[in-house]
Amino acid sequence: MPIEIPKDKWPGKIQSVTIGAAAAEGGTRTKSITIGGQTCMPYLHYEAPMPNRPVIAIEIKSRKPDDWSSLLAEVWGDAMNDPAQWAKKAEEAGADLLVLALTLADSPEDAVKAVKAVLGASGLPLVVWGPGQAEKDNELLVPVAEAAKGEKLVLGICEDKNYRTIVATAMANGHLVQARTPMDVNLSKQLNILISDMGMPHDRIIMDPTTGALGYGIEYGYSVMERLRLAALQGDTMTQQPMMVTPGFEAWKTKESKVGEGVPESWGDWKARAINWETLTAIALVESGADIVVLRHPESVKRVSEAIGELISV
Amino acid sequence: MALSGIQIYKLLPQTNCKECGFPTCLAFSMKLAAKQVELSACPYVSEASKKQLAESSAPPVRLITLKANGAEIKAGNEVCMFRHEKTFYNKPGLFIRVKASDPDLAAKVTKADAYKVNYVGMDFTVDGFAVEADGDLTAAVKAIRAVSKRPLILISTDAAALDSALGLLAGEQTLIYAADSSNYEALADTAKKHKAALVVKGDSLDALADLTPKVQAKGVEDMVLDLGGKNLGEWLTRSTQARRLALKSNFKPLGYPTIFFAAQNGVEKEAVYAAQAISKYAGFVILDTFAPEMIYPLLVLRENIYTDPQKPIQVTPGIYEINSPKPESPVLITTNFSITYFSVANEVEGSGLPAWLVVTDAEGMSVLTAWAAGKFDAERIAKAVKGFDVASKVSKKRIVLPGHVAVLSGELEEELSDWEIRVGPREAVDLPAFMKQALN
Amino acid sequence: MEHTVIFTTEDNKTATVTVPTNTMLADAAHIAGIDIGQPCGGQGRCGRCAVQVTDGNVRRRSTLRLSPADVEQGYALACQTVVEGDVSIYVPPQEKIERRLTTDRVVAEVTVPADYDYDLAQSIRRVHLQLTPPTMEDQIDDWSRLQTAFRLQANMQNVNCSLHLLQTMGETLRAGEWQVTAVIERDIDNPDKPIRLIELYPGYVDEYSPLWGCAIDIGTTTVSLWLVDLISGQVKAQVAEYNGQIARGEDVISRIIFAGKNGGGQEMRQRVLDTINDLLETACKRVKAKPEDVMKATVAGNSTMIHLLLGIPAGSIRLSPFITAVNHPPLMTAKDVGINIHHEGTVDCLPGVASYVGADITAGVLSSGLERAENVTLFIDIGTNGETVLGNRDWLVTCACSAGPAFEGAGVMNGMRATQGAIEEVWISNDTLEPTYRVIGGGKPKGICGSGLISLLSEAFLTGVIDKAGNVNLTAGSSRVREGTHGGEYVVAWGAETESGEDIVMSRVDIDNLLRAKAAIYAGFTVLADTVGIPLETTDKVLVGGSFGKYINVEKAVQIGLLPDMDWPRFEFLGNTSVKGAYYALLDWRKRERITEIAKRMTYVELSADNSFYEAFTSALFLPHTDLSKFPSVEAALHKA
Incomplete structure (x- = not known):
């Protein structure tokens, strides 16, 4: 007899948010991006389809x-x-x-x-x-x-x-x-409330619960994101914003990524390690519910993008 | 289902006899609910209650221990889907796959075996080796045992070869990979004979759930599941379903830890595959590549994910630079409780004023709590200022204490006699104004 | 259509007006020259304008804050009720209305427990003795003679006496011509134990004149003392003052640290003794007695306060594993303790449970009746140490959390105790952001007490003066909202209106202090309930204790997220439960025994054992709470505002 797989039926849904406007919508973008809309925990396609895939942003600077x-x-x-x-x-x-x-x-x-x-x-x-x-x-x-x-x-x-x-x-x-907000479920929610109280529609707020890099507090960011997502699916409207995090910024701050000299031999090859650091930080966050990850190195972008591809196509 | 403190209390004698070492039966029940004490500490609990309590506390995922003379690694005994719900207990073992046919086998094992990396004061290593029997398994095991004392996984379906190799590993707890519907009888016999654990492999959860009771019927209790799955997405689905069946449905046929081969779709994907396995419930992760630049981040990820989230969130003690401070910038003192750190750092950062922020080790407590508990006193602050060599970074030896611990300034002047001690505001929100007015 | 409206006030003043249909009662009263206070600006929010319709037809648009029984009796809100015919209206005095409103909980007057029996329950007794004078034939010594009289006339076999009394005994006996009144203390449980002679008065003291005892609660912030006539059991004077130790630290930890320094312990002891002795003197003056007439003092207080009172080092309370020197001190004489009641009088420090659950809580559990409750009941003490007890007659769990003194008016810029001159209630107009406030005693305001701070915070929040995080909205559009020395602030009273001539304000720092205090208390009882697996909403009753005022507006306390959002009738405000428990123990040895039993039964929950308290605390650090679904009534109120 086939096993009966327990499925979660959640009352809540992640808010769909569209970024960027093409000419028809009053902007000049060649495409817009929609994130959010999930009704189950990340990539559990047997429970519900995933309407939008997580996306990758690359960070550049004005100078x-x-x-x-x-x-x-x-x-x-x-x-x-x-x-x-x-x-x-x-x-x-x-x-x-x-x-x-x-x-x-x-x-x-x-x-x-x-x-x-x-x-x-x-x-x-x-x-x-x-x-x-x-x-x-x-x-x-x-x-x-x-x-x-x-x-x-x-x-x-x-x-x-x-x-x-x-x-x-x-x-x-x-x-x-x-x-x-700094890695705390309540603070994330509180800021969403304060912003909503000003009259900002929910489909124009993206929350950034902040993360630490691998080895530098990623577990807090990871769990805060899982908890926010669970709360959102349970129907808490003030946690239903899609999530954006900055693993690139965090990972490239660490000694492991930033420098190649004067570090222990057991850390291995610098460049490979640095990219692993950024990639693994991002992957962990993608697994815990990130809708946008902001990265810095093209190789990390490639690897995270491939992983997302595997996660969304089952 | 776990019982609450009050539910357990109702099963206890309620006499407050104190013989368990707790002041009341309710105090004892709450400790039981938190699994911080054994029921046997109560001399008067009834048999009926004992039975009921035992049922409510049986681990839904079986604990598997792999053991050699030098080391052991455990998997299973997990109780939650998400680490914040309680914690993940047993870190997945990272095993390096080696080939029996490899002429450099001993050298490779020696190198990986010796690998050691330090992360915030802890030394991490790989956990063992998975030996592929593409050659003489017994000879390979002999060669490995000459250079490594770490637990082994034997990859072979040849019962005779396994029997011979396992003969060399008496007293150890080894894992055999892998039994499927076609060969499980012979492998189960071998496993039983040598008290080894056995991986059970199937194309689907249905197939696995069909097979594990059969293996169990052959007398093997210690099993590990290979869930299959063609890519990241499919493995995530199966891993989640298996864990959920064990935890939520108390489904015994899948109540075992899992094993995952990270390089199954190519070594270029190995790090990412292993990362997902570590985050998402794997019990053993097999790596084909021994590369420090990959092993180190994976070991750190594993440590992070398996850190007990019930402990207060801490910031690493040290000296933090805010807004690119210069030697003449002020030195502010605070504790390593993350919320305390963030509120101070954010206020100062937002003001644009440069500062050195010295974060002392107050065991993750806020300023007042730490001070109350004796974890943020003059001695500790002085130790931090000296230990982080703050003096070498600044031109003006002056530190600013949080206003809540103004009482410490006298003692601190004694501890840091060549420093000027200033008392700052009580609230972080007043810091920018204080820095502008009082510190110029 | 025109109707006649007749208003009658309490002092029998009447006024009659004629108004058209649908005229608001408040407007009619205004025309008639009758003053009906409308603190909330006529928005039907405060209920303070309630009047009684004794005759005729009205239509009530809203009866919020009135109970169905009150409506049945004709009560109506003047600002929400319109005239539909000829009507007669009675305008009750303000304080009568407050007691009626469903939102307001006023401390009940202290009454002598119905079961109090001086003869059976009181350990202190006054005994009249008639001694046979000595003669040349009867050469028995004075002391034996007195003992014989005790034996024969009072059936007291074994009486002890101090050297001091021996020194004055002969004189007293002769001055009274061998008629004396003795004050003794007996151990009711052990009749064989020696009886202690406390005082001997010459002659007969009037049987009905008071026999004094006092109940004392040493709070971290406030010390309260009740003077009690042990014969009738009545409380004759109630006094309270800030604990003099505040000058050396606002919380118990600072005090312990200070006391641990050279001479600090002695200073702490002296400071609290000074506070107690001053209060004793004030109370005695009020009833024209002298402190030395007081024969017994029963003392409740948290463990640190008791240690500091007795000069016992308290250092181990603060540091893990948090052990007290003594949870249940033995009976002591006032002379040894240093309290200026009769020097031979007894000081009875009530038993506590642990470092952070002291006799204030065990006494509070007794006086609140929680220990006998059939259903699960929550008892919240809104004090500096934020103690909470949850349970019923079968089990009791308790916790403590550092809430700080904000609700007792300390640590807040313009905070003060709930005495003459304290603003105890504030309403802010939604439209103009102008406040209306009420001052205890009715004069110029000096500051804001706990209940005033609760209503002020709630009003500022509901009217948008502050956002849900407590940030002052400087763009709110009123001169009362301004940038102060500690961030944004709201001016409650301009200098021209106040006693000191300075503005009375609530600053950003005050708001943070209040938020932290309320968040700690809310987190304390929610985590406590979670720990034992009892959903908060299943608790039958919520008993609120605290010495921040004589009343609490439950609605306001719910709106700021200090109290859980439940039906108002489930709340009871008990005032200072600790001093009340000490009072019960002072009167009745059986109740004293019960406190000992309570101490044994209570299970202490350490909140800092894991993250859950911090979690609960940060989520409560918001108005009313991060999870608004826990506060449906506030959600509705916000919707309206």
Whole structure:
């Protein structure tokens, strides 16, 4: 007699969120991307179909970063000096969408210029991050939001102490927001509530529960994502946002990825290890429910993309 | 189903006799519910209650131990689908596959056997070897035993060859790979004879569930499942279903740990395949490649996933740089409880003001809790400041204490006599203003 | 159509007006010149404008906060009720209304337990003795003579006496011409045990004059003392003051650390003794007695407070494995302890359970009646140590969590105790963000007490002055919302209205303190209930204790997520249950015994054993809670607002 496989029937559903607008929708993107919509835990196709696959974003910066690993500088080369070039190369490397990180050195004009250049160079949907300081983020993101009105950008990064301005400008200009909280289920939920309370529709919020890199707290991010996803499926509407995490940023901060000299021999070959570090960080998060992973190295993008392909095709 | 404290309490004598070492029967019941104490500590519990409690606490996934003279590795005994629900207990063993026919067998094993890598103070190694019997299995086992004392998995369906090889491994607990519907009788006999564990293999969960009771009927209790599956997605489905059947449906035929071959679809996918297996319930993971640049991240991933999530979330103690501090930037002190760290770091980061943040080892407690428990005192702070060699990074020897522990400033001045001790605000939200006004 | 409306107030003032159909009662009253307070601005939220319709037809748009029984009796909200015919309206005084509202829980007056019997239950007794005067023939010594009188006239076989009394005995006996009144203490359980002579008065003391005892609760933040006539059992004076130790730390941990330093223990002891002795003096003055007339003191308090009172090192309480020096101190004399009641009087420190479950809780469990409850009952003490007890007559579990003193008004910028001048209730208008507040005693406000802080936080939240995370919304559009020295703040009272002339505000830091306090308490009882596997909503009753005010608005406490969202009738506010338990124990030896039994039965749950408390705490660190589905009534209120 065949075994009766226990199946979970969840009352909740992950919110579908569409990033990027083509001409018909008032933007200039060549395609838009939809994530979310799941009604079961990741890749359990025997319970429910997976309406949208997780996607991979590649992170580029408005100015060439001076603190990135030389392995990354090597692979991106001169394109790093020009966000438009970098965007093109990232698209070729297999990105589903792009993340453009602005820097403290950017003026509002620089920021708008960089965003326009990237929008012009690639038709992929775009996420724009402020440099990560409340005042500066607000100063740069408001003009960016206005200049790219209608593109359905994702503006980041909203945090509990600084979300009002970004949310307000995203609402006014038809964009989405990325809501980041430090690896805690309750905090994620709380920020979603605060942003919703401002009137932002749920299909324009992506939550970023934050992760640690492999070896640097990934288990917290991993479990927070699993718990958020379970809560969402149980019907908790304030946890039903799709999730975006930044394994590339986290992994390339670690000594294991960043440097090749002065490390133990037992760590093995630098380049292979660095890519493993980023790839495995990303894979673990894809398994725990990430809808967008932001990566940095093209080889990691390739490997994570293949893995996602296997996970969604059963 | 696990019983709650009150449910267990109702099965106990309720006399508060204290003979179990707990002040009340209810205190004892709650410890029982948390599996932190054995029922046998209660001298007066009735037979009926004993039976009921034993049923509620039987492990749904059988514990399998592989053992050699030098090491052992366990799999099974798991109780949850997601690590946050309780914890994952037994880390999957990482085994390196070697070939009996390989002329460099001894050298390869020697190298992998000696591999050791340190991660936050812990030494990790590979757990054992899986020997493919494409040559003389007995000779291969002999050669391996000359250079390694780690547990073995023997990959062969030749009962006679296995019998001979296992004869060399008396006193050990070895795993045989693998029995299927065509050969299980002979392999089960061999396994039983040598008290070895046996992998059972099937094309589907149905086939496996059909086979394990038959193997059991032959007298083999210790089994491991090979779930098959053509790619990541299919294996994830089967692994999830098997674990769920064991846990949720208490389905005994699949209540065994699993084994997974990470290089089945090519070595270029091996790391990713192994990573999924580690996260998603595998009991043993077989690697074809011995490469430190892959083994190290896999060992770290395994450690991370199998860390007990009930322990407070901690940040690694150390000195953290916020907004690219310079030698003249202020030095702030806090504890390694993650929420404490994040609230301080976020406030300062958001203000754009550069600072050095010294995170002391307060055993994962917040400032007040740690101070209350004696884990955040002048001595510990001084130890951190000295241990992280803060003095070498700054030009001004001045540290800022959290306002909640202002009382420590006197003692700290004694401990760090050449440092200026300043008392900062109680709340992280007041830090930027304090740094702007008071520290200039 | 026009109708006549006749208003009558408590002082029999009447006023008559004629108004058209559908006129709001509140408007009619205004025209009639009758003052009906509308703290919430006439939105039907506070219930303070309730009046009684004694005759005629009205239509009630809403009866929120009135019980069906009240409506039956004609009560109606003036701001939600319209005239539909000629009507007569009685306008009751404010304090009567508060007692009627379903949201408000006022502490019941203390009454002498019905089963109190001085002769059977009281260990302190006053005995009149008539001694035969000595003669040349009767050469028995004074002490033997007194003992004989005890034996023959009071049936007391074995009386002991101190050197001090021996020194003055002869004089007393002769001054009273061999008539004396003795005050003794007996051990009711062991009649064979020696009886202790405490005091000897010359002559007969009036049988009905009070025999004084006192019940004391040493809270970390507030010390309370009740002066009791042991004969009638009545509480004759209730006084309270901040614990003088606060100057050396707000929480028990700081106090323990301070006490561990050179001379710190002595200072801590002296500070609390000063507080107690000042309170004793104040209470005695009120009833025209002297402290030395008080023959017994029964003391409740958490374990740290008892250790510090007795000058016992408390260091081991703080550090793992958290062991007290003593959970149940023996009976002591007041002289030894340093409390200024009669120096031979007894000090009875009630038994505790463990380091963080002290006699305040065992006494509270007794006085709350929890230990006899048939159904599972939750008892929450809203105090500095956030103790919670869950259980019934079969089992009791308890936990403690550090909530801090915010709800007792300490550690909050403009916080104060619930005394004269404290703002105890605040309503904020949804439209203008202007507040209406009520001050204890009615004068100019000096600060805000616990119940005021609860209502202020709730109102600020419901009106959008602060967001759910407690961030002050500086763009709310009112001059009362402004950037202060500690982040955003809300001005409750402008300097011109206040006693000190300074603005009374609630700052961001205050909000954080209040949030943490309420989150700790909420997390404490939810985790406790989880630990034993009892769903919170199945608890029959929620008993609320605490010394933050004389009343609590349950609705407001639910709205900030301090109390669980349940039907209001399931809550009872018991005030300071610890001092009440000490009072019961002072009166009645059987109840004293029961506290000992309770201490043995209680199971302490350590909340820091795993992550669950932190989880529960962070999820409660939000208004009202991260999981709004746990607060359906608040969700509904927000929807309306």
